[in-house]
Amino acid sequence: xxxxxxxxxxxxxxxxxxxxxxxxxxxxxxxxxxxxxxxxxxxxxxxxxxxxxxxxxxxxxxxxxxxxxxxxxxxxxxxxxxxxxxxxxxxxxxxxxxxxxxxxxxxxxxxxxxxxxxxxxxxxxxxxxxxxxxxxxxxxxxxxxxxxxxxxxxxxxxxxxxxxxxxxxxxxxxxxxxxxxxxxxxxxxxxxxxxxxxxxxxxxxxxxxxxxxxxxxxxxxxxxxxxxxxxxxxxxxxxxxxxxxxxxxxxxxxxxxxxxxxxxxxxxxxxxxxx
Amino acid sequence: xxxxxxxxxxxxxxxxxxxxxxxxxxxxxxxxxxxxxxxxxxxxxxxxxxxxxxxxxxxxxxxxxxxxxxxxxxxxxxxxxxxxxxxxxxxxxxxxxxxxxxxxxxxxxxxxxxxxxxxxxxxxxxxxxxxxxxxxxxxxxxxxxxxxxxxxxxxxxxxxxxxxxxxxxxxxxxxxxxxxxxxxxxxxxxxxxxxxxxxxxxxxxxxxxxxxxxxxxxxxxxxxxxxxxxxxxxxxxxxxxxxxxxxxxxxxxxxxxxxxxxxxxxxxxxxxxxxxxxxxxxxxxxxxxxxxxxxxxxxxxxxxxxxxxxxxxxxxxxxxxxxxxx
Amino acid sequence: xxxxxxxxxxxxxxxxxxxxxxxxxxxxxxxxxxxxxxxxxxxxxxxxxxxxxxxxxxxxxxxxxxxxxxxxxxxxxxxxxxxxxxxxxxxxxxxxxxxxxxxxxxxxxxxxxxxxxxxxxxxxxxxxxxxxxxxxxxxxxxxxxxxxxxxxxxxxxxxxxxxxxxxxxxxxxxxxxxxxxxxxxxxxxxxxxxxxxxxxxxxxxxxxxxxxxxxxxxxxxxxxxxxxxxxxxxxxxxxxxxxxxxxxxxxxxxxxxxxxxxxxxxxxxxxxxxxxxxxxxxxxxx
Numbered sequence: 009x010x011x012x013x014x015x016x017x018x019x020x021x022x023x024x025x026x027x028x029x030x031x032x033x034x035x036x037x038x039x040x041x042x043x044x045x046x047x048x049x050x051x052x053x054x055x056x057x058x059x060x061x062x063x064x065x066x067x068x069x070x071x072x073x074x075x076x077x078x079x080x081x082x083x084x085x086x087x088x089x090x091x092x093x094x095x096x097x098x099x100x101x102x103x104x105x106x107x108x109x110x111x112x113x114x115x116x117x118x119x120x121x122x123x124x125x126x127x128x129x130x131x132x133x134x135x136x137x138x139x140x141x142x143x144x145x146x147x148x149x150x151x152x153x154x155x156x157x158x159x160x161x162x163x164x165x166x167x168x169x170x171x172x173x174x175x176x177x178x179x180x181x182x183x184x185x186x187x188x189x190x191x192x193x194x195x196x197x198x199x200x201x202x203x204x205x206x207x208x209x210x211x212x213x214x215x216x217x218x219x220x221x222x223x224x225x226x227x228x229x230x231x232x233x234x235x236x237x238x239x240x241x242x243x244x245x246x247x248x249x250x251x252x253x254x255x256x257x258x259x260x261x262x263x264x265x266x267x268x269x270x271x272x273x274x275x276x277x278x279x280x281x282x283x
Numbered sequence: 284x285x286x287x288x289x290x291x292x293x294x295x296x297x298x299x300x301x302x303x304x305x306x307x308x309x310x311x312x313x314x315x316x317x318x319x320x321x322x323x324x325x326x327x328x329x330x331x332x333x334x335x336x337x338x339x340x341x342x343x344x345x346x347x348x349x350x351x352x353x354x355x356x357x358x359x360x361x362x363x364x365x366x367x368x369x370x371x372x373x374x375x376x377x378x379x380x381x382x383x384x385x386x387x388x389x390x391x392x393x394x395x396x397x398x399x400x401x402x403x404x405x406x407x408x409x410x411x412x413x414x415x416x417x418x419x420x421x422x423x424x425x426x427x428x429x430x431x432x433x434x435x436x437x438x439x440x441x442x443x444x445x446x447x448x449x450x451x452x453x454x455x456x457x458x459x460x461x462x463x464x465x466x467x468x469x470x471x472x473x474x475x476x477x478x479x480x481x482x483x484x485x486x487x488x489x490x491x492x493x494x495x496x497x498x499x500x501x502x503x504x505x506x507x508x509x510x511x512x513x514x515x516x517x518x519x520x521x522x523x524x525x526x527x528x529x530x531x532x533x534x535x536x537x538x539x540x541x542x543x544x545x546x547x548x549x550x551x552x553x554x555x556x557x558x559x560x561x562x563x564x565x566x567x568x569x570x571x572x573x574x575x576x577x578x579x580x581x582x583x584x585x586x587x588x589x590x591x592x593x594x595x596x597x598x599x600x601x602x603x604x605x606x607x608x609x
Numbered sequence: 610x611x612x613x614x615x616x617x618x619x620x621x622x623x624x625x626x627x628x629x630x631x632x633x634x635x636x637x638x639x640x641x642x643x644x645x646x647x648x649x650x651x652x653x654x655x656x657x658x659x660x661x662x663x664x665x666x667x668x669x670x671x672x673x674x675x676x677x678x679x680x681x682x683x684x685x686x687x688x689x690x691x692x693x694x695x696x697x698x699x700x701x702x703x704x705x706x707x708x709x710x711x712x713x714x715x716x717x718x719x720x721x722x723x724x725x726x727x728x729x730x731x732x733x734x735x736x737x738x739x740x741x742x743x744x745x746x747x748x749x750x751x752x753x754x755x756x757x758x759x760x761x762x763x764x765x766x767x768x769x770x771x772x773x774x775x776x777x778x779x780x781x782x783x784x785x786x787x788x789x790x791x792x793x794x795x796x797x798x799x800x801x802x803x804x805x806x807x808x809x810x811x812x813x814x815x816x817x818x819x820x821x822x823x824x825x826x827x828x829x830x831x832x833x834x835x836x837x838x839x840x841x842x843x844x845x846x847x848x849x850x851x852x853x854x855x856x857x858x859x860x861x862x863x864x865x866x867x868x869x870x871x872x873x874x875x876x877x878x879x880x881x882x883x884x885x886x887x888x889x890x891x892x893x894x895x
Contacts, residue, residue: 015407022404026395036806043813051822055667057829058680063666064673108356109391114379115408197655204659208666217658279296280357 015115016123023126038132045081045136052077066207072239074144076205079235081137083167084199087175089130090168094122095175096192099182105281118271122176145238156237159253163234166260170230171199173263180267180274202227205235226259286460286492287330287353291362293516294323294348322348324516325362330494332459335486337503338496340513341604346496349513350462353494354384366460380409383453387465390445391452392437398448399433402455409456416455423451426481443474450478454485463495467502479505500597514604524596532599535573536592539564542585553580562587567594632740650752657692657756664688681826687853689763691824693756694849699821700745701780702787702844704738708811711795712804715890724887731792731879738788768854775861779848782868786843789875796879799886820846826855840871 027034055062056070068076098121101107110120145151152160178195201221206228209218221228233256236249297317323345330336338346351357353364355371355378364371369378392401406416424430427447432440437448446466453461463482467475483506486493497503503510503524510527512520520527534554541547541562550556553576554568568576573591580586593599668685672678683691711734714720723730767773794811798804816822819841828836836842847864850856856864 011407011410015404018404018407022393022396022400025400026393029395040809043809047813047817047822050817054823054827058827059667059671060674061670062663064669066666066670106389106391108351108354108384108386108389111356111374112354112379112384113408114376114410117374120408193649193652197652200656200659204663204666208662210662210665214662217662276358278357280351 012115012119015119019123020126024128027128034129037127037129041130042132042136045133049074049077049140062205063207066205067240068205068207071144071147073205074140075148075238076231076235078137078141078144079164079238080203080231081133081140082164083171083231083234085130085133085137086164086168087171089127089134091122091172091175092130093125093127095179097121097125098176098179102182102278103186103281107278108280111275111278117275118176118268122172141238150238152238159237160234163237163253163256166256167230167234169260170226170263173267174198174225174227177267177270180271183274183277183279198225199227202230202232206232222255226256226263229256229259285329286332287328287364287366287494289326289328289353289362289364292323292326292349292352292359292364293321293361294345294352294357295319295321295360321516323352323359326513326516326518328511328518328521330492332492333486333490334509335493335507336495336509336511337507338494338511338513339503339600340496344513345516346513347464350384350464350494350496354382354462355379356384380456381458382460382462383456383458384462385449385453385464385466387446387463387468390437390449392445392448394438395436397434398429398437398440398452401437401448401452402433405452405455411456419455419457420451423454426484427451427477443470443477446470446474446478450481457489459491461491461493463493463497465497466495467497467499475499475501482506500600504596512600512603519603527603528593528596528599531603532593533570533602534567534594535570536594537566537568537573537576537580538588538590538592539566539580539584539586540588542587547584628736628740631737632743650749651756654696654752654756657689657696657760660692661689681824682855683824683826686763686765688824689760690853691849693760693763694852695821695845697753698780698783698845698848700749701742701848702783704787704791707734707738707788708791708795708808709805711792712798712808715795715798715886716802720887720890724890731883734792735788738784742784768852772851772854772857775865776848776852779843779851779865779868782865782872783843783845783848785872786840786868786875789872789879790840793875793879793882796882796886799882799890815841815844818842819844820849824850824855826850840868840875843868843871 052073053070056073061067061069062073098107101110101121107121110117113120175195201217206218206222209215209221209228218228229252233252236252240249296319298320299317322343326345326349338349340346348357352359353366353371355374358372367378367381369375371378392398393404402420405411406413411419424433427450429444429447429451432444432448437445440448450466466482467478470478479502482493482495485491486506495502495507508523510520510522510524511518512527520530522530536557537554541564543562547564550559550564550566554566554572557565557567559565566576577589577591581589664685668678668680668688671680678684680688711720720730722728723733768776794808795804797807801807818825818836818839821844825833825836825842825846847856847868851861851864
């Protein structure tokens, strides 16, 4: 509904005004995250001087891998910009009882809680992701076709949605488990697995791990699927690819539905806090 | 039909032993020790439209819990409540658009931004038409005298000014029912007075139904005709302010002015001696024995002036609380 | 808590008593959160899992092209062992909050306490860190041991006693080096108000050049030369490389000697900056 859009734009605007008030912090946050990105890029560049690819015959050579990294940057920066602060804040709202205010408003509580604060500084990484993508495609002399141009952003959004669902569900559990920093670290460790192409998970330990993180907690499809749309253009003769595309859509819907269920249960169990 | 109808409303909590750390918390999911806290134990109440009702009660009596139940913030363990025909804990948007809750110790405005920005956000969330919004906002800021503070970041305002902004935010969507949980707590006397005057005026003009909890008797005396006293999760009194003294005031205060400036001996046999600074003496005497005591004093001492009055209402209520919580 | 210890009389008995109290309190603090702590420590090893798979993929691709099974003398197993070992050396040399804490104390004036009262700031902070690390190892030993046991296949057995001794020595020195280096950085707060940006840059450089991310042997050409001149390598890389037998003979002695030299350098540097800094600071009337 257009009302929700208008409210979201107000959130975006308010957050921007606030960020500009604390301009120094804004710049520092942006620059420091960009620096970390470049450190990681330097690391991977170094690795590729010793090996032609990541994973034998996987297709993930240097610039393909950079495209994978770019995809990862785009998705992670969007999640950080839109949702991360809010998920963290949710635990605090529950703890202090300030969630009361959200419950009083005639607007969907999950929407309100998830989007109140937008971290504009994280979009610095988004820009770096775009730049890396353009650079890699240039080096590969690769121009994406219409199928890629449609599917890629769609699956980026799917990836963001899956990450969001996981994040908000974990944050909602603070209603039962109380505030826990470990939960936040937990998020980092779980999503760490999706930083690399799923082809690296092989062997007696790797394959089940790959299965778990594709079908149980679908973090592996988040970056891998959109990246593959670019790097290994979808081939209609490969049933695997179609399956993965379809499954990702299913996983997106299932994750969103599942996390909403958890969130609603959390609201029901919410006990406020004494003033 | 009453605008607020509450029947047998009850809320109890299981309070679990909380242990530190994630591992303990996860383990706690499987086995926990708890005790049952009954915050509200069956409340029956009817409030008509346009009434201004005060909830009084000692800390932990269940006043705030009741307000939260009526706001839909928490859901009850038993009983029913209907506000304007809605069951609050269903949290229907149609209901949420028509009431407001203000909590004196909590702040919902954006801290780093001017109040005006938070108001704008309210306008959009509550879908208030621009002209109506401008009019309401101007009226309210005028009444509370905060017009010039609208563009200052909320963190720079004083406590009293912030409270006024919170009130305005709550009233921007012209709610039909208003719940106020200790709105004047922590404010200085002038700010309290300002808010009292505002609330009285607003309620008279708008015919809003207001439920107010407060620890300050001045708020209650100034604003409410009907007082509901809650203790230990139950309503123990529902009626007028003066009725409280009639019902619960067990004592009267006798003020004497004695000739000759001597302190009469053995004043204690009459009752509790509150002050004995000749020529003025104050005694606290059980109601039933007032005539007897008076005649005894007048017979035995030269009294220039005598006054019999009720104890201050705070005292009556405080006594009542201590009795009920013991 | 700091105030409780501010009346340290520089005598051995008093020092030991303080040390014992700090140790005991830190231990209690840790034990309250022990479930959390054990879980947290184990979780800290999770990124190793992805590293294991990543490097397996890197080496398999390299092998597939027929260019051998080693990168700068490290086999796949060596690399994984290396990462695990850097977790130990990092456990010794990382000083979370040290530089930032000193800078903050300077900024908000708490440092004056050290100027007025007869306490040795550096000595006190060092004791505190030692106590903390001891406690850390006491409680973290179990998760660490578990992980190393599970990953024992990546190691080709224990090195000989001499190598172990050298490794142990380098670990102790990396603790001292990490401490005095960060302390010196923190002391710069006497002159620069915003030391945080400097600390951030240091953290970035340290992450990349200390061997935390990869064995610094991998750095080619001029980078490799530069990185061997600076002390960062001793914070993560050196003890791990010694354990794995990548540095032996005269190179080992030179390495240990250089590490010792850096430790002494920063020990002196921190004292000098402290003395100069307090003079500069008091000049402003505090």
